[in-house]
Amino acid sequence: MTGSSQSIAITPALGLRRPTTAFVVLAGLSGIMVLINIAVGSVNFSLSQMGQALLAPQSAATMGEILWKIRIPRAIAAALGGAYLAVSGLLLQVYFRNPIVGPFILGISSGATVMVSLVMLTTLTVGMTVLSPMMTTVAAFVGAYGVMMIVVAVASRVKSGTTLLIVGLMMGYLCGAVTAILTALAEKEKIKGFVLWQLGSFSGFRWSEIWVLLVFGGLVLVFIYLLSKPLNAFLLGENYAASMGVNIRRFRVLILLCACALAGMVTAVAGPVAFIGLAVPHMARLIFQTSDNRLLIPGVCLVGALVTSLCDLIARMMLSPVELPLSAITAFFGAPIVIGLLLKRRVEM
Template identity: 40%
Template sequence: MPDTKTYNISFLVLVLILILCFLINISLGSVYIPLKDVFNSLIGATTEQETWQHIIQNYRLPKAFTAILVGSGLGISGLLMQTLFRNPLAGPFVLGISSGASLGVALVILGSSVFGGVFVTLLMSKWSIVIAASLGSFLVLLAVLMVSIKVRDTMAILIIGLMFASITSAIVSVLSYFGSAQQLQQYIFWGFGSLGNLSWSELGVFFIIYAIGILVCLASIKSLNTLLLGENYAKSLGLNIKRSRLAIIISTSLLAGTITAFTGPIAFIGLAIPHLTRQVFNTSNHKILVPAVFLFGAIVMLICDTIAQIPNSDYTLPINAITSLVGAPVVIWLLVRKRNMVF
């Protein structure tokens, strides 16, 4: 293609920005650590205070990696959904993944008053939230998948996903009605999303599932481009619509599902990053878009996380609020400036 060369430079710049954001992200936090010691602890040399090394290696590094996985994963699953549903308003959660996860978590946190105490003490560990969220999103997704195999019209899947979302949120409402104030607060805090708190072992599990999702997405690049022509054309080009649709849905659910399970339902990134990328790169070609969305997602998430933790203070703002506060004006500005929406 004639313009791949110009893209290479943009990619190089983006990678450099990503590395820069990564370094800024791990050198800023509630505790001030001199830049020299940040680097020292990264390369394994001794730092002035031992706690600093501990903070960098066991808190800030895993958090920065989580931010990269979350940003890129949500961006890519948003892109997949927007192309599959031919809808610029689609995001990673249109299939009901986050509402399924919310239901799972709500059952664990709020359900105690309904189901009694034994259940709760058994499940109140940190993994229980992760497992509940995964199970919840998995079950909702399974239902959507089963329907999607039967339904011929892709748009119907979108609406069915929305219907499942309303059913689950209705159940969550009922549960919150009976929940205590403390439980409600805990549930709402989960809903804010959080990138911290992941240990290296949890991050390992997270990464494996994420990587499978990315691989399925890479294998779908060609069919995504074919789908740009519309389903009938895609079919006439020999594309197996049902199989590609299934692959795209599976990739999205692996990515968005694990992210929601480990970090909570992080809003906005999945919807906005693909638009941001399309505006900047001005293309619909997924061979360019997928890696570009990956980089943009990771960069934006690192920046949002850096802001959310308010350097040198004890406060950490909800990451969900920051993503929208930072991201929305950027997307509005881009759309207004360009006049032509690229989709």
């Protein structure tokens, strides 16, 4: 425990100029990446064409359809999804005081997957010949938040983070076993669609889903930022946080509730997206050279949006018109960071 606590100890506050510069650069890069995602695709748009289609869609009907119904929702969803997964990972790393923890370690992804498998691989479509995307989304929400409620209920009863981690892993194994059985019994045609969902993608987003992410996710983010000071106290140990007036039992449940809510929200609408929540918090710590959550929470939002938008662009364009699995691309970014961190911890120990 000593090694992990030293690796995330709060460093002295930086001067105003450096973090401000980092925020400006990251915000600019994230905005540019969103614009590139909107402009680049099977049909490329210039800035003038984009402006015409956005400001006067009736004069450029085809371009307007592509931009407003496909490109813009996907670009916004990738940025928001990356930000939410990154913040979720940051919260869990603070909670467990362990840098090798991600948002899906508690079985959130597995819960969403098992409910989606029930819908996509069985006859729970209630006789519908065509599976509605909304039904898949609702099923994923139910699965993700169902597991979340179980984990939060356990967290309110146990004090050990290790016990909670084991419970999350066991929930993941149980959900994985059910999914494997359903996959073995399903028809081949249904398996293909389910496997594609498991690979994660921000394609096919509707504006109704974007508004859900913006409104509910935004409210959760604001609430998390208000917890910045208690999170900093929690980093220095539960006894210290309690001496600062933090209700430890309630605060632990709040951290888990917020982390699982963000991860479950993204998983429900985009499928499992790997490594963003695990790797991005470390990238933000390297950029800002601090573990102060007042800086890291907005910082990981920007870095998560930037990295996920870049990965989504690579997934779409590397072998266009074939789209690569998003989780495969994020793994190429995340895995080296995790391996490097593990080697560093090994040297320190």
